[in-house]
Amino acid sequence: MTTRWLDEDEQRSWRAFMWGSRLLMEALDRQLQRDEGLPHAYYMILSALSEAPGRTLTMSELAQTVRGSASRLSHAVARLEEAGLVRRERHRSDKRTTMAMLTEEGVAKVVAAAPGHVEAxxxxxxxxxxxxxxxxxxxxxxxxxxxxxxxxxxxxxxxxERVAAVGGDDLAGGEQGHEGTDDHDRPR
Amino acid sequence: MTTRWLDEDEQRSWRAFMWGSRLLMEALDRQLQRDEGLPHAYYMILSALSEAPGRTLTMSELAQTVRGSASRLSHAVARLEEAGLVRRERHRSDKRTTMAMLTEEGVAKVVAAAPGHVEAxxxxxxxxxxxxxxxxxxxxxxxxxxxxxxxxxxxxxxxxERVAAVGGDDLAGGEQGHEGTDDHDRPR
DNA sequence: GCTCCTAGCTTGAGGTTTCAACCATATCCC
DNA sequence: GGGATATGGTTGAAACCTCAAGCTAGGAGC
Incomplete structure (x- = not known):
């Protein structure tokens, strides 16, 4: 089968996109790294948690939410835990799953980082x-x-199955109401 | 100064873009890695060289062309050299600059990789x-x-100073001599 | 020539991601 | 109950990228 090459316009579009998005992402990464010592991917994790009911998600949910591999999440959350921004805990009933929850420090970090990031x-x-x-x-x-x-x-x-209300005992955290607009760029 | 948050539409656009482009790039990366054992970034380097006159560029020119840091290029080309796809050589007159040129194997690699990549x-x-x-x-x-x-x-x-006409960054339209289309996705 | 400065590139360490292998717990099904 | 299988996560090694530091060669000024 003969390859359908990109025509000239497509080439130009493709390259503009490829480089533009790459540079854009790198710029955002540098901003967060410089101002908050946090890679963009890690910020997204904290951000995702900050939006979750009870500021808690299982690793799998987290992986889906930030669209990353289990392995990546595992490494990343380990790192964030070292930094004191996240805490991990075994699920009560299903002992395979572990839950990641934002610490107070973690919340503070997201709150601090968000404005600069959004500005960028x-x-x-x-x-x-x-x-x-x-x-x-x-x-x-x-x-x-x-x-x-x-x-x-x-x-x-x-x-x-929705891993029911996570931990069940969620302290006042059950603000499940936050529907459609799940913005990842503004802490709650 | 109060932060100008993203409105709901912007949030949605932003997140769609962020994840969409990320997944897209990862998918392309995997395709190349799987089929050719070559990361996308490395393919771009080979591709850039394949378009250059004499299939040769200085490291600096290469860095501009693929929009990467000098350090990244240095590491990457070292790796590609190990793999026998690229050869480095000191510049005759200016002994600071080193030139990277595609080997025959390198050419073959690009030719082999291009169709699958473009299809993707x-x-x-x-x-x-x-x-x-x-x-x-x-x-x-x-x-x-x-x-x-x-x-x-x-x-x-x-x-x-515009280091000779070499296939630099023309997205802006500065199309030079070599037959117009400047595609990075088709070996020559 | 000598000194200072810049340009071009390389190197090494540290951090992140990926891949494959693995462990432990759940679940299925006989 | 008990083995096979699937699920949820973790781990270690290898690869890649980034950052800061360094090294050599070319130029400018004197």
Whole structure:
């Protein structure tokens, strides 16, 4: 089968995207690393936890949420635990699963880091785009994401059972109400 | 100064982009790694060399072309040299600069890797987008890239002198002699 | 020539990610 | 009950990237 090469426009688009997104991500990484000593991936983990009911998720849920491998999460959370930002605990009934919860320090970290990070995202991305382009960006990558998730679907099996209210004893944390708008960039 | 948070739409766009692009890049990386034992970044290096006149570039030119740090390039090319895909050689007159050139094996590698890679880019990206979206994608990231290159300009002082016409960064349109299309995804 | 400074690149250490292997607990099914 | 299998996580090694430091060669100024 003969390869369908990219035409000239596609090439240009592809390369702009590849380098643009790479540099953008690197810039964000550097900002967080410099200002908070935190890689972007780690910030996302803290952020994801900060949004979870009870600021707690199982490792699997966390992995799904930040779209990372189990291994990556395990290493990362180990590191975050050393840093005192996260604490791990065995699940009561199912002793295989471990729960990761944000410590007070962890919460403070997210709260401290969020404004600078959001500013960076604004400066480097949204402030440079028209609102329509922002929309388009979202549309395009929701499509891409859809395709990729399909590919993964056989691999991941998203637990139908919802690990009920996690730990059951969630102290006042059950603000399950936070629906649709799960923003990862603003701590709660 | 009070932080300008992202509104709901921006959040959604931002997260779709962040995860979509991340997963996309990881998917491409895996494809190349699996089929050719080559990380995407390394493929880009080989690809850049394959387009250069004489299949040769100085380390600095290479760094500009693939938008990577000198250090990264140095490590990477060292690795590629071990693998026999690239050869390094001191410059005759200016003994500081070293030139990296693709070996025959290196050429063969790019030729072998290109079709699968391009297929992947098509399958995962362009085939899922309308032509207009493809255009938009390019536009958006040319803009982003413009901003980032400006930021970098003071930091990296990529010597103003334009190191000979070598296939540098033309996203901005500076298409030079070698037949227009400047694709990084098709070996020559 | 000598000194100081810059350019070009390399090196080493430290941190993150990946891959494959592994452990422990649950679950299925006879 | 008990073995096979699946699930949830962890671990260690190897690979890659980043950062800071260093090293050599070219240039500028005197």
């Amino acid at each position: 995202v604004r400066n480097l991305l949204f402030d440079r785009l028209t609102p329509e382009q922002g929309e388009q960006l979202g549309l395009i990558f929701r499509t891409v994401l859809g395709g990729l998730d399909d590919l993964d679907a056989p691999a991941r099996r998203w637990s139908g | 880019v098509r399958n995962l990206l362009f085939d899922r987008l309308t032509p207009e979206q493809g255009e938009q994608l390019g536009l958006i990231f040319r803009t982003v890239l413009g901003g980032l290159d400006d930021l970098d300009a003071p930091a990296r002082r990529w010597s103003g």
